[in-house]
Amino acid sequence: MVIWGLVLAAVLVAILGYLCLPGLFRQRKPQEPPLDKGSIPGLGHAMAFRKNMLEFLKGMQAKHGDVFTVQLGTQFFTFVMDPLSYGPIIRNAKKSLDFTQYAQELVQKVFGYQPLENDPVVMHSASTKYLKGDGLEELNKVLLDRMFLVLLGPRGPGLDASCWKEDGLFHFCYNSLFKAGYLSLFGCTKDKEWDLLQAEEIFKKFRRFDLLFPRFVYSLLGPLEWIEVGQLQRLFHKMLSVRQNPEKDGVSNWMNYMRHCLGECGCSQDMLDKFNFMMLWASQGNTGPTAFWALLFLLKHPEAMQAVKEEAAEVMHGTKLGATQSFTFLVSALQRTPVLDSAMEETLRLVAAPTLLRVVQEDYTLKMASGHEYLLRHGDRVAIFPYLSVHMDPDIHPDPSTFKYNRFLNPDGSRKMNFYKAGKKTHYYNMPWGSGVSICPGRFFALSEMKLFVLLMVTYFHLELVDPDTPAPPIDPRRWGFGVTQPSYEVRFRYRLKPMD
Numbered sequence: 073m074v075i076w077g078l079v080l081a082a083v084l085v086a087i088l089g090y091l092c093l094p095g096l097f098r099q100r101k102p103q104e105p106p107l108d109k110g111s112i113p114g115l116g117h118a119m120a121f122r123k124n125m126l127e128f129l130k131g132m133q134a135k136h137g138d139v140f141t142v143q144l145g146t147q148f149f150t151f152v153m154d155p156l157s158y159g160p161i162i163r164n165a166k167k168s169l170d171f172t173q174y175a176q177e178l179v180q181k182v183f184g185y186q187p188l189e190n191d192p193v194v195m196h197s198a199s200t201k202y203l204k205g206d207g208l209e210e211l212n213k214v215l216l217d218r219m220f221l222v223l224l225g226p227r228g229p230g231l232d233a234s235c236w237k238e239d240g241l242f243h244f245c246y247n248s249l250f251k252a253g254y255l256s257l258f259g260c261t262k263d264k265e266w267d268l269l270q271a272e273e274i275f276k277k278f279r280r281f282d283l284l285f286p287r288f289v290y291s292l293l294g295p296l297e298w299i300e301v302g303q304l305q306r307l308f309h310k311m312l313s314v315r316q317n318p319e320k321d322g323v324s325n326w327m328n329y330m331r332h333c334l335g336e337c338g339c340s341q342d343m344l345d346k347f348n349f350m351m352l353w354a355s356q357g358n359t360g361p362t363a364f365w366a367l368l369f370l371l372k373h374p375e376a377m378q379a380v381k382e383e384a385a386e387v388m389h390g391t392k393l394g395a396t397q398s399f400t401f402l403v404s405a406l407q408r409t410p411v412l413d414s415a416m417e418e419t420l421r422l423v424a425a426p427t428l429l430r431v432v433q434e435d436y437t438l439k440m441a442s443g444h445e446y447l448l449r450h451g452d453r454v455a456i457f458p459y460l461s462v463h464m465d466p467d468i469h470p471d472p473s474t475f476k477y478n479r480f481l482n483p484d485g486s487r488k489m490n491f492y493k494a495g496k497k498t499h500y501y502n503m504p505w506g507s508g509v510s511i512c513p514g515r516f517f518a519l520s521e522m523k524l525f526v527l528l529m530v531t532y533f534h535l536e537l538v539d540p541d542t543p544a545p546p547i548d549p550r551r552w553g554f555g556v557t558q559p560s561y562e563v564r565f566r567y568r569l570k571p572m573d
């Protein structure tokens with residue numbers, strides 16, 4: 073009995089030792105950034121980081137300055153907070169800082185997808201062909217059709233469409249954008265009512281997965297939640313499977329092209345189902361929440377709403393809802409909206425908070441704009457959190473917490489792209505899409521979706537907050553670092569279709 077007790081204790085000590093080892097003996101070497109291992113062996117600062125990444129990083133920046141290495145679990149992350157020094161990290165030509173390794177580990181864990189070597193090439197060429205230029209124009213037409221379907225139903229506006237309806241603004245925006253985006257990219261059947269019902273069903277499951285997502289990534293789910301996540305994953309694989317939905321038509325060229333290429337490279341059908349789920353997540357997790365913040369900011373800032381409405385009226389020339397020509401006209405109108413473009417850029421500045429990560433492939437010297445050089449260790453991660461280091465920097469964006477719809481407009485009405493830090497022009501002044509090799513390939517389509525939605529909502533609907541004095545809710549701190557943030561609580565609003573004449 074005693075012997076077994078001793079064996080068990082020895083095994084526990086060995087496991088603990090193994091877990092704590094990476095941090096236990098690590099010391100800062102000359103030329104390395106300040107090292108902060110926290111006080112819990114084996115965990116480092118993981119708890120504080122996961123609880124509120126923004127506050128944690130603010131504290132670390134105040135303590136250590138613009139570059140520091142922190143222990144999070146068993147790994148070491150070097151955060152770089154000076155955007156003037158981002159060029160070498162993001163453009164790293166020598167590939168000593170690699171994006172794919174971390175991304176592959178993550179997608180394997182979250183989607184069960186086993187990436188192939190040329191996935192990035194396939195994704196890149198599919199997106200260049202079909203989410204940009206002529207390909208995007210085609211997709212935008214489909215999107216417009218689906219957006220009308222989602223907002224007005226399969227038979228067009230009913231008699232009650234001009235009565236006030238009340239909803240949560242976050243739910244309304246997320247739900248509408250999700251369904252329109254999903255039906256545009258993953259196809260429809262001939263039965264529009266069924267399509268809407270199925271899209272609604274997938275949205276409900278998607279939201280559940282979305283709520284569990286941050287704690288899932290951090291491995292903090294309870295046992296029942298683990299089971300639930302597994303069930304949701306299997307359900308998505310089935311619902312999105314091409315084999316299970318032979319009657320689906322009009323799947324986007326973007327999805328078809330990627331599936332075809334991966335199939336040719338030997339990707340099995342089961343793996344393709346997982347790939348579908350990964351693409352659903354990438355394409356639908358951020359647009360709805362951004363559209364929510366955009367509409368909320370417009371509703372809270374009447375001068376911004378006025379400017380956007382005036383521009384909408386100008387580019388749409390009073391196009392009436394349901395007139396056939398409005399379909400083609402609207403798509404081209406998306407190219408002529410500098411005011412809305414600025415309002416969207418400003419929204420993304422305020423609410424997009426991704427973490428950009430690279431894995432150090434070999435010991436690497438990081439040259440800062442200040443002339444300082446730091447040695448980064450092989451195997452560590454380099455992290456950029458632009459929300460804090462760029463979006464909220466008062467030097468780059470004076471009064472950074474305030475929504476200014478025209479912040480990205482020059483006095484002559486053109487797009488403003490000159491921003492400065494410490495008197496030097498900075499290329500990195502807004503980074504909602506990431507940057508460099510890993511920049512979001514869907515950004516142009518995402519903007520089409522969100523702009524189209526806002527244009528339709530402010531043009532064809534009356535909108536108001538149930539309580540006009542309600543302040544914008546704070547950001548849910550659990551979502552820092554996971555892309556576009558979500559509000560801590562819902563905001564009620566009402567809407568109705570403007571009478572048609």
Ligand code: HEM
Binds near residue numbers: 355513
């Ligand atoms: C507001 C909307 C969106 C935002 C803010 C956003 C932002 C991002 C960010 C920050 C990344 C990761 C960049 C990095 O790790 O460095 C990313 C990746 C990605 N996004 Fe988006 N995205 C949006 C919408 C979309 C849409 C609509 C699509 C597709 C139609 C899409 C497709 C993808 C894909 C496939 C990746 C992975 C790329 C890769 O692994 O190389 N995104 N996005």
